[in-house]
Amino acid sequence: xxxxxxxKMIGGGNVQRGMMTIRAxxxxxxxxxxKHHVFAEGKYYALGVIGDEFRELEHAVLxxxxxxxxxxxxxxxxxxxxxxxxxxxREDRDG
Numbered sequence: 001x002x003x004x005x006x007x008k009m010i011g012g013g014n015v016q017r018g019m020m021t022i023r024a025x026x027x028x029x030x031x032x033x034x035k036h037h038v039f040a041e042g043k044y045y046a047l048g049v050i051g052d053e054f055r056e057l058e059h060a061v062l063x064x065x066x067x068x069x070x071x072x073x074x075x076x077x078x079x080x081x082x083x084x085x086x087x088x089x090r091e092d093r094d095g
Contacts, residue, residue, distance in 0.1 A: 028078045039079070039087040046088035050079045 003022075004015060011018025032039075040046035057072040064072075082088070 024074055025077060025081065028074050029081060032075075032078050032082070039082045041088065043083075043088055046079075046083050050076065050083060053079045 007018030007022055008015045009018065010021050040049050053072070053076045057069070057076050060069045060072040
């Protein structure tokens with residue numbers, strides 16, 4: 001699958017929206033790895049990290065701006081992506 005097709009799929013048919021989402025995820029992953037080089041050690045710890053991010057999203061939805069809600073939703077997605085990529089299992093965490 002090429003980038004354009006992936007962007008279209010992620011954007012629900014809107015390529016530009018998909019590209020913006022892919023970019024936000026990529027930049028977010030880079031920053032998260034810089035800030036938290038070790039994502040988690042083991043699947044249960046990783047689950048806790050994702051849960052913590054989800055609770056921050058819940059708080060934002062209840063009490064904060066739409067911009068903050070989107071930032072927190074992105075954090076949930078990034079921690080979930082790091083789980084999907086097995087970063088909680090890696091011996092070599094150079095990313």
